Amino acid sequence: MSFAGVMGAAFNLNHPAHTVDWHFIHLSVANVVVIGLMFLVFLLAILLPFPGAAGRRAARRNGGAS
Amino acid sequence: MSSVGPPPATARSKSWTVKVREGGVAALPPEKLLPDGQPTYVASWIYVFGVASIASLIVIIGSGSILALKGPAWWHDTGVGHFFNSIHLWSVELFFFAMVVHLWGKYWMAAWRGGRGRVWVTGAVTFLVAIPAALTGYVSQQNFDAQWIATQAKDAMNSVGAGAFFNLTNFGQMYSYHVLLLPVAVVLLVGAHVLLVRRHGVVPPFELEKKLPAAASAGAETDGPPPSSTGATS
Numbered sequence: 001m002s003f004a005g006v007m008g009a010a011f012n013l014n015h016p017a018h019t020v021d022w023h024f025i026h027l028s029v030a031n032v033v034v035i036g037l038m039f040l041v042f043l044l045a046i047l048l049p050f051p052g053a054a055g056r057r058a059a060r061r062n063g064g065a066s
Numbered sequence: 067m068s069s070v071g072p073p074p075a076t077a078r079s080k081s082w083t084v085k086v087r088e089g090g091v092a093a094l095p096p097e098k099l100l101p102d103g104q105p106t107y108v109a110s111w112i113y114v115f116g117v118a119s120i121a122s123l124i125v126i127i128g129s130g131s132i133l134a135l136k137g138p139a140w141w142h143d144t145g146v147g148h149f150f151n152s153i154h155l156w157s158v159e160l161f162f163f164a165m166v167v168h169l170w171g172k173y174w175m176a177a178w179r180g181g182r183g184r185v186w187v188t189g190a191v192t193f194l195v196a197i198p199a200a201l202t203g204y205v206s207q208q209n210f211d212a213q214w215i216a217t218q219a220k221d222a223m224n225s226v227g228a229g230a231f232f233n234l235t236n237f238g239q240m241y242s243y244h245v246l247l248l249p250v251a252v253v254l255l256v257g258a259h260v261l262l263v264r265r266h267g268v269v270p271p272f273e274l275e276k277k278l279p280a281a282a283s284a285g286a287e288t289d290g291p292p293p294s295s296t297g298a299t300s
Contacts, residue, residue, distance in 0.1 A: 034159075034163070038163060038167055038170075041163075041167055042112075042167050042170050044111070045111035045112045045114070045115070045167065045171070046110075046111075046112055046171075048111055050109045050110050050111055053106070053109035056106050057106050060106050
């Protein structure tokens with residue numbers, strides 16, 4: 001079976017898109033997932049420490065080169 | 067006997083090339099245009115998404131150029147064509163994903179502070195111009211999906227009175243917008259955005275602005291570390 005066939009068996013796309021409906025809001029589930037991922041990545045980008053950032057700040061406080 | 071040396075100083079000062087050169091160097095001296103370090107506060111994941119957007123844009127333009135060279139029969143009917151079609155689609159998805167996170171980050175930082183209004187505006191306009199750039203791509207696919215999107219989107223254009231000069235069902239017009247006019251606009255805007263960031267420096271956090279009010283508006287040379295000395299994140 002081709003790759004497309006395998007993926008087709010795993011994800012049945014032979015139907016209209018599933019949607020999220022709330023008042024005037026009408027979004028496909030795929031778009032809701034992407035928006036959710038953007039929120040998640042945004043939060044992680046704020047919360048997760050950047051590699052080496054603490055060392056650079058310490059070097060700056062101490063007046064040494066990074 | 068004719069002179070081959072440089073013209074007199076008075077003539078040089080009136081030359082438009084001299085004015086452009088001196089203005090350009092004054093606005094963006096080489097150490098600002100191509101810095102060797104950034105302030106320590108730039109060492110955060112939230113500052114990654116701007117350059118991630120640019121990286122995605124480079125892939126978009128590269129894959130799109132190959133698609134334009136080969137044509138619809140290739141991208142629909144061959145395996146390699148499908149591959150590049152998918153690269154083009156997913157780089158667009160990543161472009162918008164990264165650009166939206168970058169936009170949220172800069173909005174909550176109030177990145178227009180310290181005389182950075184033009185930086186913010188060029189970024190916001192780039193986002194707005196990228197939307198029709200993507201839309202015209204969806205309607206240029208040459209398949210039933212494109213027809214469906216075009217016939218749905220034309221109603222939106224007609225409802226705002228734009229259908230007379232922006233016809234979603236006119237493939238030639240949409241393809242021209244998609245492969246030339248809008249990409250050129252996006253690239254020029256991104257270029258202006260990056261140069262303005264270089265000129266004004268990356269916006270400092272609110273806490274730093276309170277501690278060092280002058281740093282917020284003076285640009286990168288005061289926000290950041292001394293060149294090649296302390297705190298550089300490069």
